[in-house]
Amino acid sequence: MNVPVVAAFDVGGSSIKAALLDAAGSRIAALRRAVPAAAQGVVSAVAVADEIADMAREMSTASGLRPVAAGAVVPGIVDEEAGIARFAANLGWRDVPFAAMLRDRLGVPVAFGHDVSAGGLAEWRLGAARGYRDVAVVPVGTGIAAALLLDGRPYRAGGHAGELGHVDIGHGLPCGCGAVGCLEVVASAGGIARRYGERAGVAATGAAEVLRAAEAGDTIAAEIVRDATEGLGKGLRVLATLVAPEVVVLGGGLFEAGSVLLDPVGRWLSANLPFQRVPRLVLAELGAEAGCLGAGLMALEVAGR
């Protein structure tokens, strides 16, 4: 009997995660390799596609199972319908027809998508947002984005929806995007660590260290954590006012570090939504595997299950 499996690939800034999943979304095999080196800020899309094809072969050989479809996700702005990576800053990609490149190499139908969006799909179908109709899944890491699942299906707006990290929350500081006041400047894990380094004159290894320092009484750290907490509250307030999700799943580096910010953000939000639907705040369940699992769920859809 033929076991129907799909292959899933999550291309990040530094590593490619791969997995074989069965029809229930359970992992049968997993593999991880470094992303091919960039030259002048650009990672060769051909090299990434070749690497993925090689990983697929290795997983098939090891398991004796041949995937009937594949799913792949990348960061940035992705046109899922066209199968094109419009823009991925940390790969240096612009308008890369990656779905077709993978189809040529893998010889099976390929679903192609956005990593945050795919991670949201996974949290909704297999993780913390199971059973809800209106959902925002918000990974807080280097940046901040929201995967939106509205009225029981993913909402993408051609790859443009859910840029929560670039909502202006009024702090007036410049953001790498060119605007000022963006949420992710003060509330992303990257922003928290960077601001602490600038203010304290001592580099922090990451946001988790700043959170610990704040708890230990470091006043600079405490102020930066307060800015992040209030910032997340303000960002989620905007989301609640416009999109009104029933539940917000918080994940990424900042919330994997522990749930220390979950309660204060929730309190800020409840106190500042006079009439809006107050979303339930919950922690992500799938961690760093969410994107790869989501790619697998997209592949299962393409495979018609």
Place this chain on the structure above:
Amino acid sequence: MNVPVVAAFDVGGSSIKAALLDAAGSRIAALRRAVPAAAQGVVSAVAVADEIADMAREMSTASGLRPVAAGAVVPGIVDEEAGIARFAANLGWRDVPFAAMLRDRLGVPVAFGHDVSAGGLAEWRLGAARGYRDVAVVPVGTGIAAALLLDGRPYRAGGHAGELGHVDIGHGLPCGCGAVGCLEVVASAGGIARRYGERAGVAATGAAEVLRAAEAGDTIAAEIVRDATEGLGKGLRVLATLVAPEVVVLGGGLFEAGSVLLDPVGRWLSANLPFQRVPRLVLAELGAEAGCLGAGLMALEVAGR
């Protein structure tokens, strides 16, 4: 041959608009009456339902046509699935099962909804947003709200979505909702007129007068119009960042007064969206009839056409 028509009712703060529509959404008859008087801020829901039943009878008698279904819309927070008006400030309603009340009186299936949402549906199906998949229809009148049509269908979030007027744009002024910084304080037609009255010490008849005064060189009016323009830009910037509509339809009193704000708001927006999808800004086409037409479209859906 039986001509299939539906009845549509738009209950506002001061008047009830009624119409008979054919299957193409064209008006066959129309009628308008005052809303029954309020007692201590509450309008009797029974009196409104009786009035609507009477209007339906009058239109049927005059046209010789009997509607096969009806649609009714009210302002506030509406649970469309349950057929209940959860909260309507200017009618004084809380948890009114209005759909059932109308079904009892009219003897036909009744669709019940929210006026802004219905107006958005009408602009999308019959008006300025025809042919788009991701749409925001934004009436700017006493307040500001957005009807969202995402991925080709209305998005409601149980009546909570699209409260654009209560996005914090950072001006710090208090809003009637209990929060500060809400867009509609400075950018609604009502807000513009009220702020001019407060600052100039002379009451304005409405936002149109303030716009005219600004053009004529009144510096107080010019400042208030500038605040409104930038406020609308900031509000639409948040909408573009989170929801990324392809098109924003601007309507309501402020934009019926003329398109004088459309270009400056569009310029502000284009200059302040470094990477987001920049929505097309267009004027509403259906004016004050949009809500009633939308109620009719909802009735046609209930009638199965």
